[in-house]
Amino acid sequence: MTFIIETRNVSYSYGDGIEAMKGVSISLDEGRKIALVGPNGAGKSTLMLMFNGILRPTSGEVLFHGQSLRYDPASLRELRRKVGMVFQNSDDQIFAPTVYQDVAFGPVNLGFPEEKVKRYVGYALAYVGLCGYERRPPHHLSGGEKKRVAIAGILAMEPEVIVLDEPTSNLDPASSEEIMDMLDELKCGGKTIIISTHDVELAYRWADEVILMDGGRILKRGTGQEVFGDPGLINKARLKLPIVVDIYKELVARGLLSDSNPPRNVLELTDLVEARNRGTISRRATGKIHIADVDKIGPDDINSILEEAHISYAGAMGTNAKALAKQAGIILDFTYGVIDKCILKSLSGKDSLIMTSGGMVDHSVKRIQTYCEESGAKIEVVKLSSH
Numbered sequence: 001m002t003f004i005i006e007t008r009n010v011s012y013s014y015g016d017g018i019e020a021m022k023g024v025s026i027s028l029d030e031g032r033k034i035a036l037v038g039p040n041g042a043g044k045s046t047l048m049l050m051f052n053g054i055l056r057p058t059s060g061e062v063l064f065h066g067q068s069l070r071y072d073p074a075s076l077r078e079l080r081r082k083v084g085m086v087f088q089n090s091d092d093q094i095f096a097p098t099v100y101q102d103v104a105f106g107p108v109n110l111g112f113p114e115e116k117v118k119r120y121v122g123y124a125l126a127y128v129g130l131c132g133y134e135r136r137p138p139h140h141l142s143g144g145e146k147k148r149v150a151i152a153g154i155l156a157m158e159p160e161v162i163v164l165d166e167p168t169s170n171l172d173p174a175s176s177e178e179i180m181d182m183l184d185e186l187k188c189g190g191k192t193i194i195i196s197t198h199d200v201e202l203a204y205r206w207a208d209e210v211i212l213m214d215g216g217r218i219l220k221r222g223t224g225q226e227v228f229g230d231p232g233l234i235n236k237a238r239l240k241l242p243i244v245v246d247i248y249k250e251l252v253a254r255g256l257l258s259d260s261n262p263p264r265n266v267l268e269l270t271d272l273v274e275a276r277n278r279g280t281i282s283r284r285a286t287g288k289i290h291i292a293d294v295d296k297i298g299p300d301d302i303n304s305i306l307e308e309a310h311i312s313y314a315g316a317m318g319t320n321a322k323a324l325a326k327q328a329g330i331i332l333d334f335t336y337g338v339i340d341k342c343i344l345k346s347l348s349g350k351d352s353l354i355m356t357s358g359g360m361v362d363h364s365v366k367r368i369q370t371y372c373e374e375s376g377a378k379i380e381v382v383k384l385s386s387h
């Protein structure tokens with residue numbers, strides 16, 4: 001089996017002799033959400049810059065689909081089309097006078113005919129929820145909007161891998177959640193997403209795989225539970241435990257829970273506490289979860305469903321669903337972690353609505369089914385169709 005990206009014993013020294021990377025070997029699987037986690041100066045950015053050949057290792061090698069990178073201009077151009085890089089500071093990435101020109105930069109440089117450029121830019125801007133922004137000057141946009149322009153510029157080249165350096169730094173909580181939600185959607189569409197962050201909460205709840213770095217080395221890789229289940233190691237890397245793991249460890253220390261794998265989120269922590277208290281997870285009258293595919297159901301239908309079905313909570317996943325909610329004047333209760341939050345509400349007897357589209361519809365149903373199978377809870381899922 002080949003990996004989408006691999007590094008073999010890679011080291012890197014900056015000109016001033018700083019050894020930023022010390023013999024790093026990692027192999028990354030396709031179609032996963034991967035977080036490089038570590039304190040400032042751990043070497044996360046340096047490693048990422050090697051994935052698309054911006055930096056060339058001082059020793060060791062980097063491979064894409066099992067092939068060693070070549071550093072001639074034509075090979076690098078081809079690689080950068082497939083491995084897109086979103087910089088931490090959007091102003092380092094966005095330079096054209098209008099949003100359209102900025103997003104079109106990649107496809108134009110690839111020599112696409114004008115018609116194709118138009119199509120790709122249109123698709124990318126729609127994906128990031130910036131239709132209508134084409135003529136706006138990017139430098140007047142908000143931080144979240146600039147980040148979307150930068151992501152659209154990458155999407156317009158149809159990459160296989162999207163690498164984002166600290167994607168949520170400098171963004172407010174709502175904008176951060178929207179960006180992470182968009183990355184989830186892209187992963188559902190088959191892309192490999194690699195982020196760097198020192199935000200342990202973000203890495204823990206979002207990543208399929210966490211790679212913990214410090215001092216230019218990899219300290220540990222595994223699921224969030226494996227990496228953050230080791231408080232000594234996290235402390236050594238000068239990071240904090242995610243709050244859900246911290247609470248769990250304290251409950252274990254007081255003998256209120258038994259020590260095993262830490263919960264991944266609030267839902268799992270609540271379930272552990274309930275199972276311990278009641279001997280089982282609640283199977284009592286649960287609320288229903290309605291799922292609306294916004295590609296098939298319009299704003300008026302959604303509003304009448306909300307009225308008729310006594311839905312207490314509404315959440316939206318993905319750019320299309322959020323745009324429709326806005327259009328329909330629906331104030332969203334959940335914009336991130338929507339499925340788990342709806343499961344939590346269902347377990348306390350409240351009905352909820354998930355608005356989403358495309359592959360995320362089946363993903364939502366599957367996630368709820370898996371939860372029910374694992375926990376024994378019975379949650380009714382209602383897939384909505386238009387009136």
Ligand code: ADP
Nearest residue numbers: 014018020038039040041042043044045046047
């Ligand atoms: P992180 O992304 O985890 O914060 P970096 O990869 O940016 O870490 O930095 C790793 C090490 O390399 C640090 O010691 C940093 O000071 C150094 N470094 C990063 N960029 C440069 C540069 N352009 N010139 C010299 N040293 C650098």
